[in-house]
Amino acid sequence: MPQLNPAPWFFILLSSWTLFILLSPMKMPNYSHLNNPTPKSTKSFNKPWSWPWP
Secondary structure, three states: OHHHOOHHHHHHHHHHHHHHHHHHHHHOHHHHOOOOOOOOOOOOOOOOOOOOOO
């Protein structure tokens, strides 16, 4: 059974994961902050409750 012999595919698997781990940090900052969140001036529609404590 050739799939039990790790020699042909283990190096390809290891090198592809190494490339993925090394190249992904360079590409991640492009997607980290697509939109800069800005605070909106929203009006609060709920009034605060004033509890009449005895």
